[in-house]
Amino acid sequence: MVKLKPITVKSEPVTVKLEPGESSDKPVTEPWAKLVRLDSKQVDIEIRVDEMVICSENKLLSIGERGWCKITRNSDLCSGTLQNLSSTALLVDGTCVEKDDKVVVKCGTEIISGLDKEGYLSYRFRVMAVPEGYWKHLKIPIDSEHAKCSICLHIWHDVVTVAPCLHNFCNGCFSEWLKRSQKENPTVPCPQCRADVHFVGRNHFLRNIEEGILESDLSLKRSNDELALLDGCASIQSNLVMRTGKLPCRKRPYLPPSEEETVELPCLQCGSRFGGFQCNQSTSHLQCQACGGMMPARTDISVPQHCVGCDRAFCWAYWRAQGVLPSDSNTVCCRENFKPISGHFVTRIPLLTHQSNRFEQDITERCIRQTGKTLQELISDWILKLDKREIDRTRMPLNHAEMITSGTHVCNECYDKLVSFLLYWFRITTRGFALPPDVSAREDCWYGHACRTQNHSEEHARKRNHVCRPTRGSGM
Helix, strand or coil: CCCCCCCEEECCCCCCCCCCCCCCCCCCCCCCEEEEECCCCCCCEEECCCEEEEEEEECCCCCEEEEEEEEEECCCCCEEEEEECCCCCEEECCEEECCCCEEEEECCCEEECCCCCCCCCEEEEEECCCCCCCCCCCCCCCCHHHHECCCCCCECCCEEEEECCCCEEEHHHHHHHHHHHHHHCCCCECCCCCCECCEEEECHHHHHHHHHHHHHCHHHCCCHHHHHHHHHHCCCCCCEECCCCCCCCCCCCCCCCCCCCCCCCCCHHHCCCECCECCCCCCCEEECCCCCCEEECCCCCCCCCECCCCCCECCHHHHHHCCCCCCCCCCCCCHHHEEEHHHCCCCCCCCCHHHHCHHHHHHHHHHHHHHCCCHHHHHHHHHHHHHCCCCCCCCCCCCCHHHCCCCCEEEHHHHHHHHHHHHHHHHHCCCHHHCCHHHHCCCECCCHHHCCHHHCCHHHHHHCECCCCCCCCCCC
C-alpha cells in the first residue's frame, strides 16, 4: 500500500472567466471551491481556477510529483467534474473511480485517494458561494452579414423591425424610406422584400446583438459623424401602425354607423379634420399605452406624443391640442397618465426605490423627516437641481437622460423611476452626522446599489448600507 504525503496544487493553463470590465491579465483571487481536510494533519486546498490539477508527492516510489486528480468547474456553478489521474482507483462517496474515469462531485462529496480510508488522503468537496458580480455569458455565433441593414449595407444602428415580414433596418434609414414612401404610395413597402408594412417598432433585443458585434470587430463601426447623421434622421420612437388598403379596426367609434354601411376607422382624424389636419391613406399611427386608442404619428408639431423616459406613446397631450376631450364616443386617456414632470405629485416613496430595499426606504423616510420637509417639497428641490444640471445623470434609469427637465412629459412609471433616482442622490449627499445613529455605523456593501442579495436576505439588507457605489462586481 502506497501512502501519499500532503498534497500540493498545480494549475494548468486555463481560460479564466472574467467579470465585465476586468483585463485579461488580472488573476482570479476568489476560490470557487475547496477540498476540506478530513484529517487534521492535512491542509485545505483552495480551487481558484475553472480547471485545476491536484498533485501529490510520493517519495516511497521516488517518482516525484504526479497528478492525483483534476477538478473542472461545471457550468451550473454548483458542482465540479473530478477525473482520476492516478494509477490507482479513488473512492468518491464510496464509489470506485478507476484511472481516467470522471465523476461529478457536489458540495459535501467525500473524496479518498485510495480504496481505503486508512493511510490515504481524504477530503470533502465544498462549493463556495457564487460572488454577486459573476455572470454567465452565453456565446451565440452569428455572421455579421446577417446583421446588416439592406438600405445602407452597414451593421444596424438603433435597429427597427417591420412586420409582417420581420426584416430589420437602421432606424434612420427606414425613417427616411418611410417619409419618401408616404409621399409616393398609398402603402409602405418593405425595402427588402417589397411586402406591405403594417407595423414597425424598435427592436431592443437585436440592438444588444448589434452592440456585441461592434464590440467584437471595431472595423465594422461607423464614424461618429455618420452615426450622428443617422440619429438625426431617426423618427421611430415607439411602435408605428401603418395604414394599408384594408382599413384596420378602430377601438373608438367616430360616427354612428349607418344601416347601409359600417366603416371602422383607426382614429378620429381618419374621418374628420381637427386642428387643420386629417389622416390620409399613408398616415402612420401610434397606439396609446394607456387607453389603447390610436392617433396619427406626426413630426410636424411640437405636441409631445411619447414619454421621453420610455419612448412609449400616450395620446392625452395630442388630443387636447386638437380640442378633443374624453367622452363616451372618444376614448382619450386622462392627464394623470402623461404630464410634465413639474405637474406630477408624489405622496409616498416609490416601491422600486433603493432596489426595493424596504430597510433603505425606511431610512430615507426618516432622513426626509429630519429635514422638516415633505417628500414632495424635497423632490421639487432636487428637480430644480436637475434643471440646473447639478446632478450626474449617468445612472438615471430613463431614456434620453440628458434631455430631461422639469417641463419634460413623462408617464407615471417613468416619474417613479426619476423620484427613485433623485432619492438615491439625496441619500448619497446626506452626511454621516445627519443620518440616524443606528444607520451611520453600518458598513457599506461591496456591491452597493447593485447588490442582489439585499432583495432576498433581510439580514444582509438590514446589516449593510446599500445606498453607495459598488466597490466590487459588475456594477462598478
